[in-house]
Amino acid sequence: MSTLVEPxxxxxxxxxxMTPVPHRVVExxxxxxxxxxxTLEPVSDVIVAPVAGQFxxxxxxxxxxVPISVSALAGDDRLVHTIRDVAGVTKTLCASRQGDVLxxxxxxxxxxxxxxxxxxxxxxxxxxxxLAPLRPVVHAVLAERSAFGRVSLVVGxxxxxxxxxxxxxxxxxxxRDIDVRTIVDRSSPGWSGSVGVVTGELVGLEIDPxxxxxxxxxxxxxxxxxxxxxxxxxxxxxxxxxxxxRNMQCAVKTCGHCQVGPFFACTDGPVLPWDVVAxxxxxxxx
Amino acid sequence: xxxxxxxxxLAGHRFFRSIPVDLRDRLAGCARNVxxxxxxxxxxxxxxxxxxxxxxxxxxxVGIYVPxxxxxxxxxRHAGDVLGFSWLFPPYRWQIDAVAGEQVRAIELHxxxxxxxxxxxxxxxxxxxxxxxxxxxxxxQSTRLRLLDVYGRDRVHAR
Numbered sequence: 001m002s003t004l005v006e007p008x009x010x011x012x013x014x015x016x017x018m019t020p021v022p023h024r025v026v027e028x029x030x031x032x033x034x035x036x037x038x039t040l041e042p043v044s045d046v047i048v049a050p051v052a053g054q055f056x057x058x059x060x061x062x063x064x065x066v067p068i069s070v071s072a073l074a075g076d077d078r079l080v081h082t083i084r085d086v087a088g089v090t091k092t093l094c095a096s097r098q099g100d101v102l103x104x105x106x107x108x109x110x111x112x113x114x115x116x117x118x119x120x121x122x123x124x125x126x127x128x129x130x131l132a133p134l135r136p137v138v139h140a141v142l143a144e145r146s147a148f149g150r151v152s153l154v155v156g157x158x159x160x161x162x163x164x165x166x167x168x169x170x171x172x173x174x175x176r177d178i179d180v181r182t183i184v185d186r187s188s189p190g191w192s193g194s195v196g197v198v199t200g201e202l203v204g205l206e207i208d209p210x211x212x213x214x215x216x217x218x219x220x221x222x223x224x225x226x227x228x229x230x231x232x233x234x235x236x237x238x239x240x241x242x243x244x245x246r247n248m249q250c251a252v253k254t255c256g257h258c259q260v261g262p263f264f265a266c267t268d269g270p271v272l273p274w275d276v277v278a279x280x281x282x283x284x285x286x
Numbered sequence: 287x288x289x290x291x292x293x294x295x296l297a298g299h300r301f302f303r304s305i306p307v308d309l310r311d312r313l314a315g316c317a318r319n320v321x322x323x324x325x326x327x328x329x330x331x332x333x334x335x336x337x338x339x340x341x342x343x344x345x346x347x348v349g350i351y352v353p354x355x356x357x358x359x360x361x362x363r364h365a366g367d368v369l370g371f372s373w374l375f376p377p378y379r380w381q382i383d384a385v386a387g388e389q390v391r392a393i394e395l396h397x398x399x400x401x402x403x404x405x406x407x408x409x410x411x412x413x414x415x416x417x418x419x420x421x422x423x424x425x426x427q428s429t430r431l432r433l434l435d436v437y438g439r440d441r442v443h444a445r
């Protein structure tokens with residue numbers, strides 16, 4: 001099958017080996033009650049360095065393998081992954097301790113179009129664990145801030161306690177060169193931010209549709225609502241990227257579990273332009 | 287210093303941007319600028335709903351006071367939003383509490399002035415009620431999405 005979307009990023013077409021490469025856990029950070037960030041370093045062999053938006057298949061010996069996006073680019077051989085415990089393999093991964101050895105395949109998939117966003121205003125919208133794949137984008141943009149126009153980051157979460165990377169978010173919030181907004185579904189005592197869905201925070205954003213690009217990651221319903229809001233405000237559907245996640249099992253376009261219409265989320269995605277996937281994401285059971 | 291008329295200020299607000307000029311001018315006659323400090327109560331549940339607010343800047347926390355727990359914030363209204371539907375319907379009583387989350391600048395529109403005019407001018411009244419109905423639909427949809435608990439149900443995304 002031909003790919004309808006041009007692969008982006010250096011690792012975009014990488015198939016990699018099906019053999020997990022051993023990596024040792026060198027740091028464990030408990031982000032929230034059920035979310036953990038692991039830093040891994042190769043035991044011997046090194047995999048290709050990932051780009052923002054790509055994922056690897058993380059293997060917990062005796063438990064199985066799951067796709068996990070990179071949540072930071074270490075700049076060396078180390079890998080940084082933020083994992084939410086949703087039972088099964090992820091429970092085992094989240095229980096990892098310093099010194100444990102995990103298997104890694106990849107990196108796989110297409111990354112975020114950071115290069116295409118240069119010279120444009122950028123709206124980054126993350127919901128829940130969706131902030132993890134977008135965190136390297138924020139790092140990249142802030143490292144080269146003058147290459148971008150206005151930059152906004154809108155983060156939604158279920159509760160304040162479930163907001164990821166709190167210290168880092170606070171640091172970004174205090175900067176003048178990025179407009180950071182957070183909103184939670186349910187307030188708790190002491191929460192002084194906004195309550196509602198992420199589009200509530202988008203309403204107040206100044207958006208110049210002609211020069212705006214957007215990157216959206218979170219639950220599919222959230223991404224749909226956000227993309228709709230942005231296109232209603234004149235942003236081109238082709239300028240909006242979403243991260244489509246499906247049940248990726250082989251990650252090399254073979255098993256078919258992550259097929260979305262003519263696309264395979266593992267290789268054509270996970271990052272895809274909204275104009276390409278919008279109609280597919282409203283097809284039931286697809 | 288640039289002095290703007292109330293009609294111009296209404297024209298600059300998202301909610302009123304698309305209404306006909308004559309209706310906007312009429313609404314301007316029922317409006318005044320108000321400022322609330324952080325923590326000020328803007329609406330109090332059970333009291334007379336004397337109008338509505340078009341938020342220009344700042345953030346308003348909308349919720350319900352629960353004994354011994356204080357205001358339980360259910361949603362936040364932002365710049366560009368309108369606050370208050372209770373002025374449209376009997377018994378004209380606030381169903382919610384609203385507190386300024388930060389300094390809020392808003393345009394307050396008075397029901398005593400607006401309702402008689404809208405009764406006498408059904409075309410304008412219909413248009414305004416439609417605009418409020420759209421706001422209500424958006425509020426309901428936002429509530430539905432939160433009831434769905436998308437972040438909690440998002441079991442696919444372990445990342």
